[in-house]
Amino acid sequence: MLHKITHILDKAGLAWISPVVRLCAGENPREQGRQIFRLIGVPLIAILLFLGAWAVIAPKVETNVGTLPGPAAVWEQAGGLWQDHRAERERRAEFYAAQEQRRAAFEERFPDREWTAREYSGRPTYIHQIVTSLKTVFMGFFFASAFAIPIGIICGMSKTVYTAVNPLIQIFKPVSPLAWLPIVMILVAALYTTDNPMFERAFLSSAIVVALCSLWPTLINTAVGVASIDKDHLNVARVLKLSWHTKVIKIIIPSSLPYIFTGLRLSLGVGWMVLIAAEMLAQNPGLGKFVWDMYQSSSSQTLSLILVAVFTIGLLGFLLDRIMLTLQQLVTFDESSV
Amino acid sequence: MDPTLLDDYKRPFLELSQLGKTYPTPRGPAVILKDLNLRIRKGEFIALIGHSGCGKSTALSMIAGLNSVTEGVMIMDGKEIDGPGPDRGVVFQSPCLLPWMTAFENVMLGVNQVYFHVSRRERRTIAEHYLQRVGLGDAMHKRATDLSNGMKQRVGIARAFALDPKMLLLDEPFGMLDQLTKYELQDVLLGLWGKDQKTALMVTHDVDEAIFLADRVVMMTNGPAAKVGDILEIDYPRPRDRHALLADANYYRYREHLIGFLENCELEKEKIAREKAENAASKKAKEPTLV
Numbered sequence: 001m002l003h004k005i006t007h008i009l010d011k012a013g014l015a016w017i018s019p020v021v022r023l024c025a026g027e028n029p030r031e032q033g034r035q036i037f038r039l040i041g042v043p044l045i046a047i048l049l050f051l052g053a054w055a056v057i058a059p060k061v062e063t064n065v066g067t068l069p070g071p072a073a074v075w076e077q078a079g080g081l082w083q084d085h086r087a088e089r090e091r092r093a094e095f096y097a098a099q100e101q102r103r104a105a106f107e108e109r110f111p112d113r114e115w116t117a118r119e120y121s122g123r124p125t126y127i128h129q130i131v132t133s134l135k136t137v138f139m140g141f142f143f144a145s146a147f148a149i150p151i152g153i154i155c156g157m158s159k160t161v162y163t164a165v166n167p168l169i170q171i172f173k174p175v176s177p178l179a180w181l182p183i184v185m186i187l188v189a190a191l192y193t194t195d196n197p198m199f200e201r202a203f204l205s206s207a208i209v210v211a212l213c214s215l216w217p218t219l220i221n222t223a224v225g226v227a228s229i230d231k232d233h234l235n236v237a238r239v240l241k242l243s244w245h246t247k248v249i250k251i252i253i254p255s256s257l258p259y260i261f262t263g264l265r266l267s268l269g270v271g272w273m274v275l276i277a278a279e280m281l282a283q284n285p286g287l288g289k290f291v292w293d294m295y296q297s298s299s300s301q302t303l304s305l306i307l308v309a310v311f312t313i314g315l316l317g318f319l320l321d322r323i324m325l326t327l328q329q330l331v332t333f334d335e336s337s338v
Numbered sequence: 339m340d341p342t343l344l345d346d347y348k349r350p351f352l353e354l355s356q357l358g359k360t361y362p363t364p365r366g367p368a369v370i371l372k373d374l375n376l377r378i379r380k381g382e383f384i385a386l387i388g389h390s391g392c393g394k395s396t397a398l399s400m401i402a403g404l405n406s407v408t409e410g411v412m413i414m415d416g417k418e419i420d421g422p423g424p425d426r427g428v429v430f431q432s433p434c435l436l437p438w439m440t441a442f443e444n445v446m447l448g449v450n451q452v453y454f455h456v457s458r459r460e461r462r463t464i465a466e467h468y469l470q471r472v473g474l475g476d477a478m479h480k481r482a483t484d485l486s487n488g489m490k491q492r493v494g495i496a497r498a499f500a501l502d503p504k505m506l507l508l509d510e511p512f513g514m515l516d517q518l519t520k521y522e523l524q525d526v527l528l529g530l531w532g533k534d535q536k537t538a539l540m541v542t543h544d545v546d547e548a549i550f551l552a553d554r555v556v557m558m559t560n561g562p563a564a565k566v567g568d569i570l571e572i573d574y575p576r577p578r579d580r581h582a583l584l585a586d587a588n589y590y591r592y593r594e595h596l597i598g599f600l601e602n603c604e605l606e607k608e609k610i611a612r613e614k615a616e617n618a619a620s621k622k623a624k625e626p627t628l629v
């Protein structure tokens with residue numbers, strides 16, 4: 001049981017919790033104490049040292065929007081943003097409550113007339129911007145996966161296709177999101193011309209740029225995974241004369257799943273990194289735009305707000321990576337034993 | 339000899355004629371098999387023995403269609419073999435099950451392919467039947483990774499038989515197992531083979547295994563350019579009993595024959611090597627020495 005819990009924690013990338021669990025189970029307190037110090041204490045000390053150094057150095061750096069804010073100021077701004085969001089939510093709730101009252105009164109007075117409800121049009125708060133960013137990155141990630149996994153599988157199955165596609169991969173892989181964005185924006189503006197668009201253009205452009213920059217690790221890893229499938233497994237497919245479709249579904253995808261997930265994890269990392277730049281330029285109302293707007297406003301809070309964004313981006317990126325890592329380890333089976 | 343038997347040999351179930359295999363290597367072509375001739379009757383159990391590296395697996399995988407033929411033809415049941423197919427069930431040395439599937443799913447993969455015309459329920463019954471026959475009734479829904487080697491090989495055998503193939507090709511299927519498991523699986527194999535009357539060709543290193551299982555033991559000469567060196571008919575009635583066999587006087591004669599052949603091959607090999615070395619030495623001696 002205990003072994004199982006710690007095993008799951010290890011798999012979820014939370015190895016640092018396992019000594020605490022072991023300690024609670026009364027297992028060798030001395031040894032567990034040392035482990036706790038090593039896995040939790042040491043990183044904690046490093047973080048405290050970092051914050052200390054930051055607090056000492058920051059006030060000495062003068063800029064044209066005031067001195068560099070220390071950790072306390074940044075923390076305060078983060079709290080402020082959260083307060084803003086709460087206040088906004090309250091206003092929204094009040095708006096709808098008031099509207100509901102008016103509707104009741106209206107229907108009482110004119111039972112035969114139609115009531116037209118109105119949407120609350122508040123400004124997006126920091127939390128909304130985070131949500132937009134996450135939506136954008138997942139959309140881009142979805143585009144990237146939907147393209148890269150099938151192509152990767154085909155590349156892995158056929159050396160000829162791989163040789164044909166490889167130069168294109170090598171050329172497009174290093175292109176920066178900043179180079180893609182103008183082209184994508186122009187193309188989206190030209191081609192995405194519905195009257196009732198499901199997505200904002202800025203949102204779509206950012207997502208496509210994320211996809212263009214992040215699809216390469218998935219493509220390459222999928223191709224490598226498929227190309228390195230155990231020959232015996234392919235022989236099974238040959239003996240059974242499996243159709244192409246069955247072979248892909250039953251043998252090729254499952255056996256290259258660990259590689260595919262490694263690729264997906266790298267892709268999501270790249271996508272998140274690229275997203276901020278794309279949002280800044282495309283004016284997609286997410287974290288990138290937030291940073292850009294703060295920079296433009298150049299008030300005394302500019303720097304601390306941007307720093308809040310920096311930490312948010314870092315923490316969310318870390319979280320996404322952890323989620324992908326866990327998924328990746330869940331699909332990795334112990335192949336050596338078969 | 340029984341005349342009907344002779345007739346069987348005239349129209350064999352599987353005929354390998356002038357079979358040859360050459361691998362291109364950086365140091366020129368390597369001739370592994372040359373002029374390999376073999377005729378197998380329907381329902382016969384053939385054991386193939388020979389020294390390591392002589393080309394047994396190569397021959398087997400060629401019959402399975404997994405390895406291309408350089409020379410000669412293989413005719414099975416009146417048709418030339420060109421490529422793999424489910425009419426030849428293969429049991430590999432390492433069971434090579436698909437590790438992300440259960441034992442049942444591994445067998446079903448083949449059953450679905452061969453019995454595409456019957457209902458899903460019937461297909462499940464077929465897979466379950468064969469898994470039960472190999473003694474995996476209780477473990478059939480375990481993941482392949484969680485099975486022991488012996489259990490995996492049982493699944494491998496069930497998978498091959500569930501295809502209802504015309505022929506079984508087994509490449510040292512019990513090579514990795516301990517003695518007890520090996521005996522058990524030999525019985526499982528014989529049980530399935532005897533009931534379904536398949537033709538079987540099995541590569542093995544184990545002389546006793548060959549005698550116990552086979553109708554005929556085919557001995558291959560050492561490579562390079564290996565071919566069939568000798569064939570030993572094992573004249574025991576079936577079903578066979580392991581203990582009765584050991585008590586039989588003929589058993590040791592068979593054993594001597596097989597081991598004698600293998601030892602002879604070894605001596606031959608040494609002789610060739612020695613001659614080669616002597617040749618090289620004498621050549622060197624004849625070369626004029628530079629002053």
Ligand SMILES: Nc1ncnc2c1ncn2[C@@H]1O[C@H](COP(=O)(O)OP(=O)(O)OP(=O)(O)O)[C@@H](O)[C@H]1O
Binds near residue numbers: 361368389390396397
């Ligand atoms: N792809 C290849 N290219 C070149 N040579 C090969 C190739 N595959 C096998 N060989 C050679 O062919 C010979 C026969 O190999 P094979 O695996 O058939 O032997 P075997 O009789 O099954 O041996 P063992 O009893 O050890 O399994 C070996 O000498 C091997 O080195």
Ligand SMILES: [Mg+2]
Binds near residue numbers: 394395396509
């Ligand atoms: Mg072999």
